[in-house]
Amino acid sequence: MNSFDAVEQRSLELAQAVLQAPGDYRVLTGERPTGLLHLGHFFGSIVERIRLQRAGVDAFLVLADYQVIADRDSMPRVREYVYSAVVDYLAAGMDPDQTTIFTHSSVPALNQLLLPFLSLVTEAELHRNPTVKSELAASGRALSGLLLTYPVHQAADILFCKGNLIPVGKDNLPHIEMTRVIARRFNERYGRVFPEPEALLTSTPEVPGLDGRKMSKSYGNAIALGMSADETAQVIRRTPTDSERRISFDPESRPGVSALLSTSSLCTGKTPEEIAESIGDAGSGALKKLTTDAVNGFLAGHRERRAELAKDPSFIGDVLRRGNERANQVAVQTLDEVRTAMGTRYE
Known part of the structure; x- marks a missing residue:
């Protein structure tokens, strides 16, 4: 059995285990708010998130606004995209009492994990990540430090809440493996703090854009959920x-x-x-x-x-406020455990 077959078999086992004991799992999922959500998001991720929510899994959903800093075209509209995404999540059936919806920039303790995590990976490992390689090829210019360290940001997203189940497609498996490596190295060096998350392979189809390529905001070939x-x-x-x-x-x-x-x-x-x-x-x-x-x-x-x-922007703002508060509480507790393990607590 090759490595992907093993991951696939384990994913099938996890899918059954989730149904039997949803309380044993915590999911982290999310996206960069670089545009309006579209049909590709709906069939590619939102449907799976709602399925896990209905199963009773504790879920965290990050709108990674700090990752948009690298996108000069999207950053001026990031607030609009964040609020629009929350509206779409709620309209699709996501329940903010069951799924914690939050933004990167609102959870300082999450982002503080980046420094110790960066000490655990090499530059060569970062360059081998498929997302980093594709960004480099697409941009045609030198990578910013933010894009180069994107896999470590993702690890911080997952591990701050001790997520142990990550819904992904086959192409995103290297991100989960990087997170597992960081968790393992931290635990070996400082003592066990983090779980090693596992991949729940999603069976959702790749939604083609109107030009035949993958539906994408950047290609301009998408049907936005909010279109009339x-x-x-x-x-x-x-x-x-x-x-x-x-x-x-x-x-x-x-x-x-x-x-x-x-x-x-x-x-x-x-x-x-x-x-x-x-x-x-x-x-x-x-x-x-x-x-x-x-x-x-x-x-x-x-x-x-x-x-x-x-019609009620204040309600959408309240959903984000409550999600950010819970994410902060969890992140502060995890950071406290990290500082204790590393010997950097001075109170």
Whole structure:
């Protein structure tokens, strides 16, 4: 059995264990608020978070606003993106009494873990991280210290609350391994303080953007959860397809058409092939109309709840305030344990 097979087998065991004893697990999940949440977030992570919440797992959700500092285009709107994300979480069914929603910048004790954790990793280990490598390749310029140390920030996010179960896709397994390495090295050097978190592999599909690539804020190919029905129709109408009237599902040769079919599939529960067969020779115009109706129908309830929540910004602020307070309490306790273990308590 290779290493991934072993992780996959262990993930299946964990999924069953969570159902039997949810109180034994604490989850850390989150994202960088660099834009509006979209369908990719909904199917890729929000659905899984709600499933774990309903199972009774204690969950922490970080909106990593400090990680946005490296993104000059997003930083001026970070407050808007944070508040918008919270509205979407609540509209989707996340309960702030069960899931602690907080921001990086509001939890100083979490960020203080970064220094001892940095002492436990080498520069070479940081450069090998897939996210660091992809950021370097995409930027074409020298990495900032913030981006280079991104894996250690993630370890601090997970370990400050002693998260022991992390929902991730296969591509993010190296982040979990880095966190496990840091926890192990700290425990070996100073005495056991941290659990070594394990990965819960998510089976959610990769949601294609409207151009066939992965749906992403940075690609501009996303359907935001907060779009109106008319805005959704306009975005889908502009999707590049091709001149062939017969609709078929072929992601490699027909990325635009296939992306629309995949989006419709996620929103209706039908397979892309079934949808393609139902459209037949009606062409891309019929496909775009069907996709628009599917997305707008699927998101109708979410948008209604979202609009209602957005009417009360003070409630959204209160959700963040309460989440930040709880995260701070947990982080201060963990930092106190770290200082005790390291011999840096002077009271």
